Amino acid sequence: MAGAIIENMSSKKLVIFGVILLLFQALSFMVGGLIAPSPTSVMLYMANKCVDTAKSHQSTKWFMPWGPNKCEIIRSFDEAMAKKIEANNIVFAVHIPQQNMEMSPWFQFMLVILQLDIAFKMHNQIEEGALATVDVALAYRDDTLSEWTEMAHSVEQRELKCKFNTQKNYENEGRYYDCDLLPFMELGSVSHKYYLLNIRLPVHERKKINVGIGEVKDIQLVGIHQNGGFTKVWFAMKTFLTPSILIVLVWYWRRITLMTRPPVLLEKVIFALGISMTFINIPVEWFSVGFDWTWMLLFGDIRQGIFYSMLLSFWIIFCGEHLMDQTERNRFSIYWKQVGPIVFGSFCLFIFDMCERGVQLTNPFYSIWASDVGTELAMAFIVVAGICACLYFLFLCFMVFQVFRNISGKRSSLPAMSKARRLHYEGLIFRFKFLMLVTLFCAAMTVIFFIISQVMEGHWQWGSQKLELNSAFFTGIYGMWNLYVFAIMFLYAPSHKRYGDNQSGGQCIISDTGASGEEIQLTTTITHVDGPTELYKMTGKAAQE
Amino acid sequence: MSLSPSLSISLFLSLAVGQQYSSLGTQPILCGSIPGLVPKQLRFCRNYVEIMPSVAEGVKIGIQECQHQFRGRRWNCTTINNSLAIFGPVLDKGERRDGFEVSKATRESAFVHAIASAGVAFAVTRSCAEGSATICGCDARHKGPPGEGWKWGGCSEDVEFGSMVSREFADARENRPDARSAMNRQNNEAGRTSLNDNMFLKCKCHGLSGSCEVKTCWWSQPDFRVIGDYMKDKYDSASEMVVEKHQEFRGWVETLRPKYNYFKPPTDTDLVYYETSPNFCDPNPETGSFGTRDRSCNLTSHGIDGCDLLCCGRGHNTRTEQRKEKCNCIFHWCCYVSCQECTRVYDVHTCK
Numbered sequence A: 001m002a003g004a005i006i007e008n009m010s011s012k013k014l015v016i017f018g019v020i021l022l023l024f025q026a027l028s029f030m031v032g033g034l035i036a037p038s039p040t041s042v043m044l045y046m047a048n049k050c051v052d053t054a055k056s057h058q059s060t061k062w063f064m065p066w067g068p069n070k071c072e073i074i075r076s077f078d079e080a081m082a083k084k085i086e087a088n089n090i091v092f093a094v095h096i097p098q099q100n101m102e103m104s105p106w107f108q109f110m111l112v113i114l115q116l117d118i119a120f121k122m123h124n125q126i127e128e129g130a131l132a133t134v135d136v137a138l139a140y141r142d143d144t145l146s147e148w149t150e151m152a153h154s155v156e157q158r159e160l161k162c163k164f165n166t167q168k169n170y171e172n173e174g175r176y177y178d179c180d181l182l183p184f185m186e187l188g189s190v191s192h193k194y195y196l197l198n199i200r201l202p203v204h205e206r207k208k209i210n211v212g213i214g215e216v217k218d219i220q221l222v223g224i225h226q227n228g229g230f231t232k233v234w235f236a237m238k239t240f241l242t243p244s245i246l247i248v249l250v251w252y253w254r255r256i257t258l259m260t261r262p263p264v265l266l267e268k269v270i271f272a273l274g275i276s277m278t279f280i281n282i283p284v285e286w287f288s289v290g291f292d293w294t295w296m297l298l299f300g301d302i303r304q305g306i307f308y309s310m311l312l313s314f315w316i317i318f319c320g321e322h323l324m325d326q327t328e329r330n331r332f333s334i335y336w337k338q339v340g341p342i343v344f345g346s347f348c349l350f351i352f353d354m355c356e357r358g359v360q361l362t363n364p365f366y367s368i369w370a371s372d373v374g375t376e377l378a379m380a381f382i383v384v385a386g387i388c389a390c391l392y393f394l395f396l397c398f399m400v401f402q403v404f405r406n407i408s409g410k411r412s413s414l415p416a417m418s419k420a421r422r423l424h425y426e427g428l429i430f431r432f433k434f435l436m437l438v439t440l441f442c443a444a445m446t447v448i449f450f451i452i453s454q455v456m457e458g459h460w461q462w463g464s465q466k467l468e469l470n471s472a473f474f475t476g477i478y479g480m481w482n483l484y485v486f487a488i489m490f491l492y493a494p495s496h497k498r499y500g501d502n503q504s505g506g507q508c509i510i511s512d513t514g515a516s517g518e519e520i521q522l523t524t525t526i527t528h529v530d531g532p533t534e535l536y537k538m539t540g541k542a543a544q545e
Numbered sequence B: 001m002s003l004s005p006s007l008s009i010s011l012f013l014s015l016a017v018g019q020q021y022s023s024l025g026t027q028p029i030l031c032g033s034i035p036g037l038v039p040k041q042l043r044f045c046r047n048y049v050e051i052m053p054s055v056a057e058g059v060k061i062g063i064q065e066c067q068h069q070f071r072g073r074r075w076n077c078t079t080i081n082n083s084l085a086i087f088g089p090v091l092d093k094g095e096r097r098d099g100f101e102v103s104k105a106t107r108e109s110a111f112v113h114a115i116a117s118a119g120v121a122f123a124v125t126r127s128c129a130e131g132s133a134t135i136c137g138c139d140a141r142h143k144g145p146p147g148e149g150w151k152w153g154g155c156s157e158d159v160e161f162g163s164m165v166s167r168e169f170a171d172a173r174e175n176r177p178d179a180r181s182a183m184n185r186q187n188n189e190a191g192r193t194s195l196n197d198n199m200f201l202k203c204k205c206h207g208l209s210g211s212c213e214v215k216t217c218w219w220s221q222p223d224f225r226v227i228g229d230y231m232k233d234k235y236d237s238a239s240e241m242v243v244e245k246h247q248e249f250r251g252w253v254e255t256l257r258p259k260y261n262y263f264k265p266p267t268d269t270d271l272v273y274y275e276t277s278p279n280f281c282d283p284n285p286e287t288g289s290f291g292t293r294d295r296s297c298n299l300t301s302h303g304i305d306g307c308d309l310l311c312c313g314r315g316h317n318t319r320t321e322q323r324k325e326k327c328n329c330i331f332h333w334c335c336y337v338s339c340q341e342c343t344r345v346y347d348v349h350t351c352k
Helices: A013-033 A077-082 A226-259 A264-280 A286-288 A296-321 A330-362 A372-416 A418-457 A469-491 A505-511 A513-524 A531-544 B003-018 B041-048 B049-068 B108-132 B150-152 B156-172 B181-199 B226-237
Strands: A040-047 A048-052 A090-096 A110-119 A130-143 A149-157 A182-187 A194-200 A215-226 A458-462 A465-469 B200-205 B215-220 B240-249 B251-258 B316-331 B337-351
Touching: A013 A226, A013 A469, A040 B156, A090 A215, A130 A182, A130 B226, A149 B316, A215 A226, A215 B200, A226 A264, A226 A469, A226 B150, A226 B226, A264 A296, A286 B150, A296 A330, A296 A372, A296 A418, A330 A372, A372 A418, A418 A469, A465 A469, A513 B240, A531 B108, A531 B337, B041 B156, B049 B108, B049 B156, B049 B226, B108 B156, B108 B181, B108 B226, B181 B226, B200 B240
Parallel strands: none
Antiparallel strands: A040 A215, A048 A090, A090 A194, A110 A182, A110 A215, A130 A149, A130 A194, A458 A465, B200 B215, B240 B251, B316 B337
């Protein structure tokens, strides 16, 4: 047993393998670009202004913006002024979705953004750091005739971050402020057909609630949800990828257990990478179509986080195991310095995610960014995670640099080495360079497509054929990393072939006393040593001679 | 005039201005009862009866914006006696008296056409977002079984729908081969294009932990004042045209050509006109001028709203007025102001 499959594969086979992977890669881009619609959809809602005529505030009463039971609507607040309706009697009602449509569990999630249209008035300006207090209730129903059922009710505060871009004078009264979008609501599952939002902006002068927020003219909501078509394509892709990765994973592990020696660290890490990829792949989201699992969004984040940290750890350990200096590694604890930042960084992001999406499981209107403390806390988590990421990349770059330095050192001494050792080192160098190349390619592709999808408009038109860039980006990149893991598991699995045609190679290693330290090296890397038996055989042969 | 007159002079202003405090959406509209609709508009009205209140609302928004933009000028979009002929014949086009067209193809007329057509597109888009109409934007152009289209791939932009309504309705009468129709078509389109050009993109990131891995963007309508400002610029730089007649198999066809070759030819967003405006100093029903008599003017200003220019050199009267005003107010975000009442003395200047 010597080396990984990649070292023993002929160039021709390797090229064929590469071409097949590229074909699958192209396929995964096509699936997203040609079949799937754009990943998300936007619905704009203008809140209707209902008048709460009942003197006693009944909490059970819901205000419908249209339809047979629609509320008493006023068009503008001048009308309210004339009718002497007060702010506390105005309810902004938004029905999601619009008439004649219904929501579907395939939408996976729904987030709603709040936008206040505030007109500038010389005597009624937005005060510095003004807080809007929003009393909001969410209800659902599943057919157009039944009663609304309350889902959530909360009183939220949002800071108004508004700019007025022209001069503040009487001339410009009536112009709108330019306000930042406010995160409003996030639902982790869309299991009902109709949703209704009733929003109030209660005023309480003594408690300073909603005083100094300017003249609110309108409330606009923006609803974002994943497109059903994209969800279906995505699920289909996951369902297809899961068994493919799983099969290679099983095959890979079987190969390793077939060997007589225990698996080395790198093999274990590759195995773990495969497991985390499978974990992401398993299409548990299918359940979200039938069940009201609001935690799916959070769960998806966690799965992604695990995979990313696994991938980053894998790169570090792969570099470390190919350092080709004389240190004994092969233990996870050696890498604590490099893996530490990954674990700590992803832990920070996990805490942040729990604070945001975790709390949203109970209160969909919660946003960590709404309060000052929350914002600072969130920023702290993100900054720490960012520092960890920088630290990690410094370590990684340094390690890669070390490997290349060692490679060039070894290169010069290669011709002088015995055949087996030369083959061994050449194998190491080839394996490293190959992975380096593939990784760089994948990373570059990810970055390039990310930039394209950010910069370009949503789609390209080719005659009648439309290419959805954003969807192609998601499916393509997802497919690419799957293929990456697939290729690594396949190519870096232990090979059954041997180095040389005869066993004489072994002799040379042992007889080459000049490099006593390197024997240790040979025993620590996965490529060469297959337990004591092989070593015994070799030493036996040496003894014979 | 195309849209604003046929609409405004009849039902729509009575709807939009007259019944200020009734909700437009609640009243069923009988298309047949609207005078002055051409058959194509009537057909449109019947098909899209749900959004006709928004069309009226749009005309109203356009008029209000026009009045705001021209508030200090000799021509200020005013109405005579609050009658329905809100713009006077300046804007009017379609009214022919014994085959004689009274309207003038001036800059002012161009502006009103553009702002009204933009207003209609704006209001329709807005009312689509309110959800009261069922025929808005979400068409079944996407894949998937009919009706399920939006579950597969979402909706198309409501903005396109608003423009479509404005185009279908406002341009319905502008199909004659004469110069005036060509001018109105260009100006109506300029209003809509300006609205579309002033839309701005807003984005929200919602990827892993809120990162921009997943980003969703949408087009947002600007404040209508922005459109008003933009159209006002276009008014100031409107292109003067000359009418050319061609003989075609249908008969005589009039087209417009830029009068001055050394200026850039008008683009999609530019206003065009081919008759010079009157100075609007004296009332003249022929040209649609109301005159500036009794308009209040600004004594200290040297601009067009100053007493010298606005009164066309006729001089002005000054009187003092005591006004009760609200002061030291506490405002709520809506509808309620608690104030003290103060009395202040003003000098009011009006043109002779």
